[in-house]
Amino acid sequence: xxxxxxxxxxxxxxxxxxxxxxxxxxxxxxxxxxxxxxxxxxxxxxxxxxxxxxxxxxxxxxxxxxxxxxxxxxxxxxxxxxxxxxxxxxxxxxxxxxxxxxxxxxxxxxxxxxxxxxxxxxxxxxxxxxxxxxxxxxxxxxxxxxxxxxxxxxxxxxxxxxxxxxxxxxxxxxxxxxxxxxxxxxxxxxxxxxxxxxxxxxxxxxxxxxxxxxxxxxxxxxxxxxxxxxxxxxxxxxxxxxxxxxxx
Numbered sequence: 735x736x737x738x739x740x741x742x743x744x745x746x747x748x749x750x751x752x753x754x755x756x757x758x759x760x761x762x763x764x765x766x767x768x769x770x771x772x773x774x775x776x777x778x779x780x781x782x783x784x785x786x787x788x789x790x791x792x793x794x795x796x797x798x799x800x801x802x803x804x805x806x807x808x809x810x811x812x813x814x815x816x817x818x819x820x821x822x823x824x825x826x827x828x829x830x831x832x833x834x835x836x837x838x839x840x841x842x843x844x845x846x847x848x849x850x851x852x853x854x855x856x857x858x859x860x861x862x863x864x865x866x867x868x869x870x871x872x873x874x875x876x877x878x879x880x881x882x883x884x885x886x887x888x889x890x891x892x893x894x895x896x897x898x899x900x901x902x903x904x905x906x907x908x909x910x911x912x913x914x915x916x917x918x919x920x921x922x923x924x925x926x927x928x929x930x931x932x933x934x935x936x937x938x939x940x941x942x943x944x945x946x947x948x949x950x951x952x953x954x955x956x957x958x959x960x961x962x963x964x965x966x967x968x969x970x971x972x973x974x975x976x977x978x979x980x981x982x
Contacts, residue, residue: 816881890943920974921947
């Protein structure tokens with residue numbers, strides 16, 4: 735268990751409650767987007783690779799040992815007891831850490847389009863009866879509005895037209911006064927020692943990521959006006975947190 739998990743108290747659930755996350759009524763499986771199949775099959779759809787990559791040490795390594803810090807930045811926008819939507823599965827212990835942070839009085843809904851990812855996150859959320867895992871495309875997810883929507887390292891992995899659609903959809907999913915929290919890559923400062931290697935990784939494995947070096951997340955929103963936008967960067971500008979708070 736990582737440092738974040740240790741620092742967040744586990745919820746006190748009753749013995750009579752179910753110990754697995756809720757599953758919604760079964761519907762037709764969503765279609766896997768072409769970009770995901772062609773670009774990220776090896777990382778997110780291949781069952782063998784998913785078992786190898788879905789580990790906390792892998793996430794920490796990919797994020798240059800900043801994963802705990804970035805989780806805390808995201809969780810700082812979430813209050814215990816709130817209803818939270820997680821827009822995609824995240825490798826490692828992010829989902830159970832978030833469920834712990836929300837506590838039994840809140841709720842966590844996790845959405846992913848890939849069945850192998852859904853199965854993985856359901857295993858990780860056993861013991862969290864307030865969590866629900868949905869096998870769905872986030873763009874077609876039509877459930878209730880939430881207090882907080884958390885988009886953790888999703889935008890850099892989708893094509894630009896999807897970025898617009900995802901941002902607009904997530905903004906539409908929050909209650910008045912609610913927040914959409916984006917944590918993702920950002921253009922590092924010119925002197926950053928990891929700028930070159932990150933650029934090479936993006937050019938090789940993450941073809942949609944560099945848009946976030948050139949464009950603000952707010953600019954993907956068709957109607958940013960009803961929201962207050964804030965942004966902070968960390969680790970020499972390589973990562974960013976953007977929070978869009980809907981006006982009351």
